[in-house]
Amino acid sequence: MTTDMNSDVISVQGIRKIYRSGEVEVEALRGVDLTIHSGEFTAIAGPSGSGKSTLLNIISGLDLPTKGQVHLAGQDISTMSGNELSDFRRDHIGFIFQSYNLIPVLTAAENIEYIMLLQGVSPEERHARVQEILQAVGLEGMGDRRPTQLSGGQQQRVAVARAMASKPDIILADEPTANLDSATGAALLDMMRDLNRQHGMTFVFSTHDDMIMERAKRLVILKDGQIASDTTRRWPVIDSAQAEE
Amino acid sequence: MLILLKLAWRNVLRNKRRNFLAGIAIGIGLAALIFTDAMMIGMHQNMVASVTDTFLGHGQIHREGFRKTYEVEKTINNGMELAKKLEADPNMQGVSPRVLTFGMMTSPANASSIMMYGVDPEREKLVSKLADAITAGVYLAPNDTNKVLIGTQLAKTLEVEVGDRIVITVAQADTGELSQEMFRIGGIFTFGVREMDGQMAFVPLGSAQRMLTIGNRLHEIAFHFKDLHIANNAEDPFWAAYNDNGNETQPWKELVPGMKAVLEMTEYSSFIVAGILFMVVALGILNTLFMSLYERMFEFGVLRAIGTRPFRMALIILFEAGLLGMLSVIIGVSMGFALTYIFSIVGIDYTGIEFAGMTFQKAIYTVFDIKQYLTFPLSLLVFTMLIGIYPAVYAARLTPAKAMRRSF
Numbered sequence: 208m209t210t211d212m213n214s215d216v217i218s219v220q221g222i223r224k225i226y227r228s229g230e231v232e233v234e235a236l237r238g239v240d241l242t243i244h245s246g247e248f249t250a251i252a253g254p255s256g257s258g259k260s261t262l263l264n265i266i267s268g269l270d271l272p273t274k275g276q277v278h279l280a281g282q283d284i285s286t287m288s289g290n291e292l293s294d295f296r297r298d299h300i301g302f303i304f305q306s307y308n309l310i311p312v313l314t315a316a317e318n319i320e321y322i323m324l325l326q327g328v329s330p331e332e333r334h335a336r337v338q339e340i341l342q343a344v345g346l347e348g349m350g351d352r353r354p355t356q357l358s359g360g361q362q363q364r365v366a367v368a369r370a371m372a373s374k375p376d377i378i379l380a381d382e383p384t385a386n387l388d389s390a391t392g393a394a395l396l397d398m399m400r401d402l403n404r405q406h407g408m409t410f411v412f413s414t415h416d417d418m419i420m421e422r423a424k425r426l427v428i429l430k431d432g433q434i435a436s437d438t439t440r441r442w443p444v445i446d447s448a449q450a451e452e
Numbered sequence: 453m454l455i456l457l458k459l460a461w462r463n464v465l466r467n468k469r470r471n472f473l474a475g476i477a478i479g480i481g482l483a484a485l486i487f488t489d490a491m492m493i494g495m496h497q498n499m500v501a502s503v504t505d506t507f508l509g510h511g512q513i514h515r516e517g518f519r520k521t522y523e524v525e526k527t528i529n530n531g532m533e534l535a536k537k538l539e540a541d542p543n544m545q546g547v548s549p550r551v552l553t554f555g556m557m558t559s560p561a562n563a564s565s566i567m568m569y570g571v572d573p574e575r576e577k578l579v580s581k582l583a584d585a586i587t588a589g590v591y592l593a594p595n596d597t598n599k600v601l602i603g604t605q606l607a608k609t610l611e612v613e614v615g616d617r618i619v620i621t622v623a624q625a626d627t628g629e630l631s632q633e634m635f636r637i638g639g640i641f642t643f644g645v646r647e648m649d650g651q652m653a654f655v656p657l658g659s660a661q662r663m664l665t666i667g668n669r670l671h672e673i674a675f676h677f678k679d680l681h682i683a684n685n686a687e688d689p690f691w692a693a694y695n696d697n698g699n700e701t702q703p704w705k706e707l708v709p710g711m712k713a714v715l716e717m718t719e720y721s722s723f724i725v726a727g728i729l730f731m732v733v734a735l736g737i738l739n740t741l742f743m744s745l746y747e748r749m750f751e752f753g754v755l756r757a758i759g760t761r762p763f764r765m766a767l768i769i770l771f772e773a774g775l776l777g778m779l780s781v782i783i784g785v786s787m788g789f790a791l792t793y794i795f796s797i798v799g800i801d802y803t804g805i806e807f808a809g810m811t812f813q814k815a816i817y818t819v820f821d822i823k824q825y826l827t828f829p830l831s832l833l834v835f836t837m838l839i840g841i842y843p844a845v846y847a848a849r850l851t852p853a854k855a856m857r858r859s860f
Contacts, residue, residue: 269757270853290761297759304757304856307750312462317455324455325759369758 215278216377216409217243217266222275224261224432235261236272237432243377243411248403250412250423257429259413260381266411267300267379268292280376297325301370301378305385308366309354315365316341316350322373340368344398360391367399377409384416396422456764460771464779467744474740475779481729482784482832483791489722489828490792490818491800496718498802498816500680503711504704506643506813507580509548509674510683511703513538513694518671524553524625524664529697531670543677543690546578550672551660555622557602557653559610566606566653568620570660579676581813582641582654589614589639596656599638603649607640614640620653624665631663644804644811726828733780733832734839741773741843752847753855762848769847773840774833781829789825792818 224236235258243249243266251259264270265277268284277284280299284292296302309318316337323333341347344364354362363383370378380399384392400422402408412419420426428436464471504510513534518526528534531549538547551570556563573592577583582601583591592599600618602610612618614637621632635655643649661668682688683703694701705712745752756765799815 264853267757269856270851290763293756293759293761296757302754302757304754308754310459310751310755312459312466321455322758325764373759 215242216245216247216280217241217411218278219262219266219272220276222262222265222272222277224258224265224270225273235432236265239275239429239432239434241266241427241434241437243409245376245409246403246407247425248400248410248423249425249427250414250419251427251429252414252420253429253435254415258432259415259429262429263379263381263411263413267302268296297322298373299376301373301375303363303366303370303378303380303383305382309362309369311354314351314353315346315357315368318354318365319350319369319372322369326373336372340371343371343402344368358391359387360395363387363391363395364398367395367402371402371408377411379411379413381413382416383412384414384418389418392416392418453767456767457771460768460775463744463748463768463772464775470740470743471776471779474736474776475783478733478736478777478780478832478836479783479787481732482780482828483787485722485725485729485828486784486788486824487791487795487818488725489824490788490820491795491816492718492722493819493821494796494816496715497819498812498814499711499715499718500704502811502813503708504676504680504683505581506645506811507582507648507674508704508707509579510677510680511675511691511701512707513673513675513699513701514671516698516700522552522554524623524666524671527625527666527669527671528673528699531673532668534694534699535670535673538673538675538694543679543682544675545678546575546676548572548576548579548674549657549670550576550674551657551664551666551669552671553622553660553664555620555653557606557610558619558621559612559616561611562609564606564609565651566602566620567651568622568660569652569654570657571654572657579674581643585641585643586639587642589637591639592654592656596638597659598633598635599656600635601639601641601654602637603652604640604642605646605650606653607637609650612637614638620655620663622663624663626665631665633659633663635659644813645806726831730832730835733835737773737776737836737839738842740776741769741840742846744772745769745843745847749850749855752850753852756850756852756855765850766841766844766848769844770837770840773844774837777833777836780836781833784832785825785829792820792824796820 219239219241222236222239223234226233226235239262241262251262253259261270265272266279268277268279271285279295282295284295287295310321313321319337319340320333323336328336337350338347341350344367346361346364346368349357349361354365357365366383384395387395396418399410403410412423414420425437425439427434513528515526515528535547535549538544549572553568555566555568557566571582571592573594573596586601587604592601600620607613610618616637617634618637619632619634621630623629624631641649677683682690684705686703691701691703752765795818799817801815802812803815805812
């Protein structure tokens with residue numbers, strides 16, 4: 208389900224988000240315009256409270272903006288019903304969260320298979336795809352393990368695998384390396400970068416991790432709810448081997 | 453759908469201790485309901501037997517209006533023929549023709565008002581437990597003429613024993629003249645019911661008819677069916693068939709309306725216990741499901757984020773409620789069955805206890821009934837699922853972002 212190269216996967220205009228708690232109002236986003244193209248490897252960075260996670264929630268349809276428009280894969284998500292939004296996320300967006308990504312009572316294979324079940328994929332195709340994806344993320348043979356039987360890095364790899372399973376237009380990752388040691392985090396990022404290069408998968412990270420910022424081709428800096436800078440760099444930037452040197 | 457059931461089942465197993473304890477708590481409630489119902493049925497049967505077997509019978513025939521005034525002249529029309537006709541009825545186990553009137557019994561020490569019954573001793577044995585209630589002396593013999601049976605209370609009042617002489621005074625029919633005869637105490641009975649032990653006296657049928665100068669007429673015909681169901685069914689054609697010619701035929705429920713009310717009350721008690729049980733179930737299920745839901749809030753956010761529709765989220769919770777309900781049913785039915793089985797053999801001894809005008813003659817034994825193992829468990833299961841709708845809807849309405857924020 209990936210779109211053509213250079214087409215807009217995500218387009219947000221004039222995004223404002225206000226959180227209200229009693230009489231207190233907090234404006235997390237103050238007019239953000241952002242477009243993500245197909246095949247990008249983009250990090251949205253900024254200090255705590257800059258609005259990165261909020262922006263990621265809005266561009267993924269997990270939350271609605273107070274003001275502004277959100278277009279995903281050419282569709283305006285503000286007009287979608289609850290079911291339509293669920294189906295849209297299922298088919299177009301892959302998610303990787305900081306922690307507690309996986310359903311603890313399902314095995315690694317079942318976690319990956321879950322989205323394909325929701326999509327109505329046949330059992331044979333599901334099985335074949337699960338094995339293919341496990342191999343792609345370096346977890347061949349570990350499909351029948353539950354999350355508690357996997358290390359943190361392995362769990363995040365399964366999360367990446369699950370995010371890929373639905374063949375989404377874009378994979379959104381919110382602080383994916385936050386709970387990993389640097390070596391494991393670096394290996395995970397390199398794997399995702401390889402997927403981006405080899406398969407053209409679009410990745411967008413929300414992070415304040417230097418490792419991700421160093422590897423991202425495009426770096427969007429948020430400050431106080433607004434985009435402070437948006438730079439695209441030449442690729443390759445850095446990889447684990449260079450980082451160790 | 454299967455994946456959702458798998459998720460629900462594994463989530464239930466995730467916290468075995470909590471869910472097992474919740475299942476036990478609800479199961480105990482179901483077991484209590486099953487046992488209460490079994491005991492109520494047993495008590496019901498015991499009370500009916502106590503009332504009908506002791507002396508009343510399953511039904512009685514009187515002349516219309518007799519039971520309002522107990523006038524000696526109000527005898528059953530064609531009483532003896534009716535009694536013979538009833539005895540020929542294949543539904544009948546026993547028929548007892550009786551004569552009854554108010555009177556006075558006098559001993560050297562004291563005097564007391566009584567209700568004198570004239571009975572045919574052999575036919576009376578087929579309808580009442582008078583012969584079994586004798587605690588001193590002997591029961592009436594077929595050829596007795598001047599023997600009388602009185603209750604323990606009456607014997608105490610009159611200060612008499614077996615073999616002592618007493619005088620019975622009654623008013624004759626039509627003339628109202630007093631008739632007195634001397635009788636010897638043949639036996640003393642104990643029914644355990646105050647009114648019976650203190651007020652009733654039994655003489656041979658012929659002796660009573662002679663004293664009242666009513667020839668072979670009767671005041672009452674008591675009868676016992678082979679099958680109690682006819683006695684409990686007022687619509688059965690039997691009742692209409694004998695309700696004519698100035699006579700009225702009444703089943704036991706109409707003869708002791710107070711007992712009918714008590715028995716209806718015991719039937720409602722199961723519903724009351726069920727109502728209390730279901731309230732406990734509702735609170736238990738809600739508490740367990742919401743605790744589980746709040747613990748897994750982020751997980752639910754992830755499920756919604758990756759594309760699980762709200763309806764499917766609700767189904768996961770409903771399946772969990774259903775599985776919890778099934779666990780409770782299994783525990784409750786097992787415990788309820790065990791308790792009912794034990795007390796169906798051992799019984800609960802209320803012998804001698806007087807309640808609502810009757811005395812329990814035997815221990816109460818719990819009785820199995822299909823509704824205890826079908827209606828009650830199914831109702832509990834359905835109710836559990838209905839209660840599960842509240843947390844299910846809550847889960848379905850979670851927005852992913854809010855669910856994931858709440859976990860922090």
